[in-house]
Amino acid sequence: QTVVTQEPSFSVSPGGTVTLTCGLSSGSVSTTYYPSWYQQTPGQAPRTLIYSTNTRSSGVPDRFSGSILGNKAALTITGAQADDESDYYCVLYMGSGSWVFGGGTKLTVL
């Protein structure tokens, strides 16, 4: 059973930089997993932020960026703002029609 790992929670100061990661319980995340990132606020549908590792979705501010850092996918927020306080989910494409979401990271901006 593949498990996609994310930090359960993270905190960042307004204007600060934070990097959230997305790993695998066994193995390394690479671009071949086409990692994508989604932002979700309570009661709302997810919003697509980043796809194919590092491509920003339409309308997403450039303070959001994606990358591979070591053996994980990463979402970096540079110059965090109050309305970035949300849950962030990564998802990896495992092949053969299968996607696996990470458990999500609750980001607090304070």
Added chain:
Amino acid sequence: EVQLVESGGGLVQPGGSLRLSCAASGFTFSSCPMHWVRQAPGKGLEYVSGISSNGYSTYYEDSVKGRFTISRDNSKNTLYLQMGSLRAEDMAVYYCARRCGSGTWYFDYWGQGTLVTVSS
């Protein structure tokens, strides 16, 4: 404007059945694979099922295999999820999501979700 509108959620007893629908508009529905993702109360997102643009290929997450059936009617621009033998752990908000474009491996548009409550 792309729109995905889910419906069909509600209260169902354990062991019961329910059919969810997702009405699509604003794009060429028949060109896009479609998916269902769910979120249990207070929990994270979980991939449930997907279907190819022509409906010939489907995929199910292990916990719903044999109980749920995904389908689509391209003439009606509608995606379906037939859910059977429902369990308490199936209780969640169910989102439909679009995956469009050649070689795209992410969900670019999401509906607002429909809540399925499984309880006696």
